[in-house]
Amino acid sequence: xxxxxxxxxxxKIEVPEGSTVLDAARAAEVYIPTLCDDPxxxxxxxxxLCIVEIDGYRxxxxxxxxxxxxxxxxxxxxxxxxxxxxxxxNLLLSDHPLDCQHCVANMRCDLQYVAAYVGVRGDNPYxxxxxxxxxxxxxxxxxxxxxxxxxxxxxxxxxxxxxxxQAISFGYRGFSTxxxxxxxxxxxxxxxESCGRCVDMCPTGALFDKSQLKxxxxxxxxxxxxxxxxxxxxxxxxxxxxxxxxxxxDRENSVNEGHTCVKGRYGWEYVQHPDRVKKPLIRKYxxxxxxxxxxxxxxxxxxxxxxSWDTALDITASNLAxxxxxxxxxxxxxxxxxxxxxxxxxxxxKLARQVIGTNNIDHCARL
Amino acid sequence: xxxxxxxxxxxxxxxxxxxxxxTSQHPVFGTKLRRAIQQRGTPLIVADPRRxxxxxxxxxxxxxxxxxxxxxxxxxxxxxxxxxxxxxxFIAKRTEDFEEYRAVIQDYPPEKVSEITGVPVEMxxxxxxxxxxxxxxxxxxxxxITQHIKGVRNVMALAGLQMLLGNMGVQGGGTNPLxxxxxxxxxxxxxxxxxxxPGYQKVFNPDVQKKFADAWGRGTAPKVGxxxxxxxxxxxxxxxxxxxxxxxxxxxxxxxxxxxxxNFEACDFVVLQELFESETAPYADVLLPGSSFAEKTxxxxxxxxxxxxxxxxxxxxxDSRPDWHIISDLAKRIIALTPELLSLNAPYSGWxxxxxxxxxxxxxxxxxQYSGISHERLENGERLQWPVKGYDHPGxxxxxxxxxxxxxxxxxxxxxxxxxESPDDEYPYIMSTGRVLYHWHGGQMTRRVEGIMKxxxxxxxxxxxxxxxxxxxxxxxNRIRLTSRHGTIESxxxxxxxxxxxxxxxxxxxxxASANELTHASLDPVAKIPEYKVTAVKVEKV
Numbered sequence: 001x002x003x004x005x006x007x008x009x010x011x012k013i014e015v016p017e018g019s020t021v022l023d024a025a026r027a028a029e030v031y032i033p034t035l036c037d038d039p040x041x042x043x044x045x046x047x048x049l050c051i052v053e054i055d056g057y058r059x060x061x062x063x064x065x066x067x068x069x070x071x072x073x074x075x076x077x078x079x080x081x082x083x084x085x086x087x088x089x090n091l092l093l094s095d096h097p098l099d100c101q102h103c104v105a106n107m108r109c110d111l112q113y114v115a116a117y118v119g120v121r122g123d124n125p126y127x128x129x130x131x132x133x134x135x136x137x138x139x140x141x142x143x144x145x146x147x148x149x150x151x152x153x154x155x156x157x158x159x160x161x162x163x164x165x166q167a168i169s170f171g172y173r174g175f176s177t178x179x180x181x182x183x184x185x186x187x188x189x190x191x192x193e194s195c196g197r198c199v200d201m202c203p204t205g206a207l208f209d210k211s212q213l214k215x216x217x218x219x220x221x222x223x224x225x226x227x228x229x230x231x232x233x234x235x236x237x238x239x240x241x242x243x244x245x246x247x248x249x250d251r252e253n254s255v256n257e258g259h260t261c262v263k264g265r266y267g268w269e270y271v272q273h274p275d276r277v278k279k280p281l282i283r284k285y286x287x288x289x290x291x292x293x294x295x296x297x298x299x300x301x302x303x304x305x306x307x308s309w310d311t312a313l314d315i316t317a318s319n320l321a322x323x324x325x326x327x328x329x330x331x332x333x334x335x336x337x338x339x340x341x342x343x344x345x346x347x348x349x350k351l352a353r354q355v356i357g358t359n360n361i362d363h364c365a366r367l
Numbered sequence: 368x369x370x371x372x373x374x375x376x377x378x379x380x381x382x383x384x385x386x387x388x389x390t391s392q393h394p395v396f397g398t399k400l401r402r403a404i405q406q407r408g409t410p411l412i413v414a415d416p417r418r419x420x421x422x423x424x425x426x427x428x429x430x431x432x433x434x435x436x437x438x439x440x441x442x443x444x445x446x447x448x449x450x451x452x453x454x455x456x457f458i459a460k461r462t463e464d465f466e467e468y469r470a471v472i473q474d475y476p477p478e479k480v481s482e483i484t485g486v487p488v489e490m491x492x493x494x495x496x497x498x499x500x501x502x503x504x505x506x507x508x509x510x511x512i513t514q515h516i517k518g519v520r521n522v523m524a525l526a527g528l529q530m531l532l533g534n535m536g537v538q539g540g541g542t543n544p545l546x547x548x549x550x551x552x553x554x555x556x557x558x559x560x561x562x563x564x565p566g567y568q569k570v571f572n573p574d575v576q577k578k579f580a581d582a583w584g585r586g587t588a589p590k591v592g593x594x595x596x597x598x599x600x601x602x603x604x605x606x607x608x609x610x611x612x613x614x615x616x617x618x619x620x621x622x623x624x625x626x627x628x629x630n631f632e633a634c635d636f637v638v639l640q641e642l643f644e645s646e647t648a649p650y651a652d653v654l655l656p657g658s659s660f661a662e663k664t665x666x667x668x669x670x671x672x673x674x675x676x677x678x679x680x681x682x683x684x685x686d687s688r689p690d691w692h693i694i695s696d697l698a699k700r701i702i703a704l705t706p707e708l709l710s711l712n713a714p715y716s717g718w719x720x721x722x723x724x725x726x727x728x729x730x731x732x733x734x735x736q737y738s739g740i741s742h743e744r745l746e747n748g749e750r751l752q753w754p755v756k757g758y759d760h761p762g763x764x765x766x767x768x769x770x771x772x773x774x775x776x777x778x779x780x781x782x783x784x785x786x787x788e789s790p791d792d793e794y795p796y797i798m799s800t801g802r803v804l805y806h807w808h809g810g811q812m813t814r815r816v817e818g819i820m821k822x823x824x825x826x827x828x829x830x831x832x833x834x835x836x837x838x839x840x841x842x843x844x845n846r847i848r849l850t851s852r853h854g855t856i857e858s859x860x861x862x863x864x865x866x867x868x869x870x871x872x873x874x875x876x877x878x879x880a881s882a883n884e885l886t887h888a889s890l891d892p893v894a895k896i897p898e899y900k901v902t903a904v905k906v907e908k909v
Contacts, residue, residue: 140818164401193804194822195394210818222680225667227660228807230546231372231396232669237661237680244661244681254373254750255669261394262819263807268661270815271684275643277656278685286652292635304654309686309696316653317700319636323609325705330588333598333607336559337614338548340657340690341665341677343726345550346565347694348613349558352592354583354709354716355698359570359592360607363559364808365551366514366596366896367620 006072021074022050022063032076033085033114035092035203036152037064040257041161046152048088049114052076060084082118089118092150094126096204103148104212105205111150133178138186141210141266142199146178148206155179155198155207162259167192194262200248209266215245223250226264227339231255233264244268280312281305286319320356329357336363369541369766370505371671371752372396376403378539381501385414385436385525386511386900390421391804393509393545393670397421400507410501412494414439415511416799417829417872418865427494430867431484433797434786434901436512440524441783442480443495444472444531452499454533462530462776471780483783502532503540509547510801514899516787518891523779530776536767546670548808549660553668556737556753557730561592566734582733584713594895595621596888602630609636613690614657618646619809619875622886622897623853640693645811646878656687663689665723666745672752672763674737676745695720786901787889790869794851794903796834797870800882801899803827810876826880827861829872830906835862839908846909849873851902854884857909871906 002017006024013028020043025032036046043065051060055073060081063074075081093115100106136144153170156179160166167190171180181190199207218238226233234253238246247268251258285292285301295301323332334356336348345363352361375382376399390397397420403409404424413422414429414436422428431439447453448469458465477488498504506529512521526542534540546552558565568575571589580586593601599617601607610631621627631637631650639651642659662683668674683689695718702709702718709716715733720726724742731738739755739762751762766772790797805823806813813819828847830840838847838860845860849871858873858880866872873882882899889898 140821161406162402163398164405193390193394195398220680222661222678223676224660224678224680225549225669225675227549227812229393230549230551230670231393232549232667232671232673232675233395234675239680242681253675255673255675256395259395259398262805263813264395266818267807267813267816269817270642270812271659271661271681273643273815275815276684276687277641277644277654278687280656280686281654283652292652309688312653312655313693313697313700316638316655317697317704319652320609320611320638321701321704323636327608330590330592331606331608333593333595333610335595335610335612335615335617336554337690338551338554338559339614339660340550340554341663341723342550342553342557342668342674342730343665343723344613344690344694345554345559346557346726346730347691347698349565350583351611351694351698351701353558353564353579353587354585355701357585357587357708359561359587359590360598361559361592362561362595362598363551363554364548364595364615364620365546365555365560366594366894367622367899 004068004070006068006070006074008074009076015068019068020064021052021054021061021066021068021072024068025063025074025076030076032063033117034064035110035114035150036154038154038201041154041157044153044157047092047150049085049118051081051084053078053081085118086120089115089120090124090126093120094124094128095130096150097147103205104208105148107217109205110203129175131175131178136186137210138188139192139194141194141262142196143208143210144187145206145208148204149179150204150206151177151179152203154201154203158197158201162197163193163195165191165193168198194266195260196248196262196265197259200258209246211246215240218245226260228261228263228267233260235260235264237268244271279306280309282307282312282315286315287311324356330360332356332358333360334362336361338363338365368543368545368671369535370539370543371673371764372399374538374764375505375507375541375543376400379403379409379503379505380539381497381504382409382411383414383498383504383506384411384421385506385508386513387507387509387545388415388419388421388511388801389507389545391419392547392802394804396545410497412497416867416870426497427490429484429486429490429494431486433799433870434515435484435783436515436521437517437524437781438475438480438483438783439486440521440528441472441475441781442477442484442491443498444528445475445480446477446492446495447499447531448472450495450499453531454502457533457535458530461535461771462778464778468527468778468780471782498532503534503537504532505534505540505543507543507545509545511900513544513894513896515901516889516891516898517784518896519893520781520784524781526776527778527781530778535771535776536765536769538765541765549669550667552670552672553666556668557734561594565730566736579733582713582715584710584716585708596890596895596897599627599630600888602634607634609638610634611638611640612647612651613640616645616647616809616811618650619878619881619883622883622888622899624881624884625854626888640690643811643815646809655693656685657690657693658683658687662687663691663723665691666727666742668753674740674745674751674753676742691720691723691726787898788852788887788901788903790903794905795869796904796906798849798851798882798885798902798904799870799872799900800875800886800902801872802876803874806874806876808875810878814876826858826874826877828858829863829866830860831866831868831870832862832864833868834871834906835860838906848907848909849885849904850907851885851887851904853887856880856882856884871904
């Protein structure tokens, strides 16, 4: 692919042809604020915050929608840029609730960050009407609070360009413009598949997972692989106080580039469900040294008893060894697990073949 | 999969999806395909008895009758040959037995195929024309192709189609079975099969036996073991006395539940290693609490053979333990009872692993496809798709480039065989089974997620509106009773044109109405996979 070279704030950078000025700035590690751009989406030019000066260009073009060209000289900061940016930011904020502390997006809000970067201070010169919409909590996994929406259109584009679903779009005109599901019905009435990509890309608190209402910011993040289907999406598990409080897609994993489905993003509660078995369980007859053939399964002999790992494993080991010795190794069958690790499956195969001595091992690949 | 998912989405000139509800069962890959269709204009041919989500945006949807896949594929091959669209050079250079294949294909002219499959002749012609003129085409399938008494034959027919078109060993082509579970690929790769040691090394091959006997310090009988669909039913025949189940729920996922229950009930000793008291738990003698993906570190292998890290995010819940701890602890205790069975000098006889990284090193030493895989490389961010032939080998994103792994590609002539069960007066409907977007397999995980249960909280059996009218469903509760030759369930009906008249679609996510109470244990003779996609049932209003 052809390369082009341009200069951004005295930094020379080489980028592939077709890159935008904003792409080039990212490659040069020069920060340009933006609220509507995402490298995974087509340029949109809605927020007007990524304005720059380019020699030979009139006015202040937006870096996100200007193609980079060979020999281009770009400046990302000047008095003119700063003044215009402050105006754009104040206009955005003139219609935005300002109680950040009570907002679910507090400290992970791009609007908050960019406002801090731009440095809007004192009273907002633009005072006027504020939009007020009813909270849409019809989706089982995420809420839509359109009072917080800055109409950057990332959610609309994520749904169209990435999920290919087109569940939402811009509705109405002018000040009444809002993101709507078809016929302005609650989002649950749309064909939304709850992949969560719109939530993932929202730069404010307009779209948020219901689980975020219960917890503040995570204190830990772990990159891992999804436990559901064979696609193997990269996930980031968010934790706090030793518990999972959220999951999102891992953008650095090329399998999914941060994308998920409803199960991957929202299907993690089972891990911490109260139904989890927390101690080894063993039927009472085994603790009492009785024979299975002689007990009544409706009696207390067949009830579970919690026991120690030592007891559970010793009894399991002796029963398996005894059955192997009396009926032969092939009288024992192993069902290993397509949900478990490679390393665990290897060990199950070794347990069956080396320790017991049978090839009777299979799993649910057929089912 | 012979090809990688991103390769297919970016480079295929056409997609053929048969027996895979891709956007529902492999959703993120499904969206990649959907993007290619919408943004790149890639033509999509779907073959599925049901109208599935992705068939709504297909160029052509071949709605063939359940169990007629081979006839359909042969019919497409017939037309490709008739149009002269076969890749003569590929066939001559890289394949064998083409003439035998061609002879059988000649028996599948479109009129006959249309009669068997119910697909109009014109649609067959249109699909074959797209296939012949858009190369490479990638073929994707899942259990819709394999869960039949002729699952293996269906796969061979698809391999034949792709060789005929010369779509093997190239970017954007290939034969691409989509693996269902997160690590079903890894479980197959690492010896979780009755005929294979890790890396598909055959248990009956004397060199392989010696290799593992030397490595592990103990040999295994050179006899293929039993599959899940054989070893469970053999309890009642007196051959199976103990079953050790790790992270599976056979009562939900195996065919003919009543018979499975009876076998587990009669088993001398059942060990279950699980997160929950699953539907199988009532039959277990011991329940060892294992841990979820979030509580341990190791690797999964995805459907495109890519090995990826799983990393511990939280401590094991309660006293549960990572499953590899439990297995190795148990192995040591069994060995201690009869240490004389093992030669402890063998390099890999031991079970003292301090991490899963050490286990992976042992895997690499004994498994050719994994010989270059280590946690260290994965932690360095390397993208490794097996075979990875050494620590300096980059992996293999596309299989069969230049040459098939086993030399020449063999064309197999495959005749159409009807399914075991056909509708009759007593059981007039065909039931197919599968999963839905919101739930997972036996449902042990997803039934424990509040939001998911709000969206899909009970079993729904899909019924065509015409059939619903005949059955007498008129809104309201729409409760139905389904009865097969093997069992009966009651469920709510979802009246939808997604299923054609004469067909119902049921899932196995809910124990109170699991489709497997109805399924039969007719198996593919080679793969021993049950015929889940075709069960004759009767449907009544409750």
